[in-house]
Amino acid sequence: MALADYTSELMATAQALAAPGKGILAVDESTKTIGKRLGSIGVENTEANRQAYRGMLFTTPGLEEFISGAILYEETLFQSHADGELMVDKLGKLGIIPGIKVDKGLRPLGGASAVETLCTGLDGLVERAADYYAQGARFAKWRAVFQITADGCPSELSVRENAWGLARYARSVQESGLVPIVEPEILMDGNHSIETTARIQEQVIQAVYHACFANRVLLEGTLLKPSMTVQGAECSEKADPAKVAAMTVRTLERSVPACVPGIVFLSGGLSEEAASIYLNHMNSIERKAKWNLGFSYGRALQHSCLEGWGGSNVEAGQKALIARAQANSEASRGRYVPGSQPSSDEQLFVAGYTY
DSSP states (O other), X not given: OOHHHHXXXXXXHHHHHTOTTXXXXXXXXXXXXXXXXXXXXTOOOOHHHHHHXXXXXXXXXXXXXXXXXXXXXXXXXXXXXXXXXXXXXXXXXXXXEEEEEOOOOEEEOTTSOTTOEEEOOOTTHHHHHHHHHHHTOOEEEEEEEEOOOTTOXXXXXXXXXXXXXXXXXXXXHHTTTOEEEEEEEEOOOSSOOHHHHHHHXXXXXXXXXXXXXXXXXOGGGOEEOOOOOOOOTTOSSOOXXXXXXXXXXXXXXXXXXXXXXEEEEOOTTOOHHHHHHHHHHHTTSOOSSOOEEEEEESHHHHHHHHHHHTTTOHHHHHHHHHHHHHHHHHHTXXXXXXXXXXXXXXXXXXXXXXX
């Protein structure tokens, strides 16, 4: 089949994922990364424990009120719950759309600075995406990473190559019926100002959409997953939430086509509470385009949940997950009252973070 055969479905799926008041739960940590998370609560990184943790997430009563989709790691897409039912069917019962991380990770970008990378996984992607579609996935995610440094990163080479990779990925998965989430992440590493982040983020996102146009990506059947426009983690001048929101919205208005149905932010190391507060401020600003501004958080939805679960306490884990999902649902409508839901204000930023 060709992209044209999926046009209506892709647009409908993208609209469903970008439903007002809902967001996407990112549960696509690699086996190594989820192992670090489990290790932080003293739980061994075994398939049975990964199954138990993710099964707890996907059977949370009422989660569908706040969550439209869940990004899975390949293991989880094909995995069964402890009761024998497929994980994707657990999500289906809640009306939550399953998605899949399709990239194969980062590698050094030849000819560029040592900190610059290229995302891999384009070879055979159309065929893999078709297998994921057959298993029940309806959207995909691919993460490109950019780091701001004093010596000129991201380079023109890095911006061009990663933008092209994101566009090729988007076109490839659309040909197999999956809505692509396009994720050009600007890392928080560094001491640069919020103004520097905004300038570079505009360049990156604009390059991504130029590449998408060149590859004839159906933009109405995509979502954008950017980082928020924030200063570097080591910058001494900290912008307040209102400035972060204003700079982020301005960056998007200068860079994102109006036909993209939704923008779902990554949390990128922000604390649970900050991720909600920043999103809430953004949705309190009048904006020129009508994209839905939502969330696609991993750590900022799971941090308290993981600690509450602790390896066995399903009720505490689900209660914490619902609290953060509801908080971010309210934030995506501009209605969140800071502190009104249990949350952690612990900084989740990790320098040099890898999945």
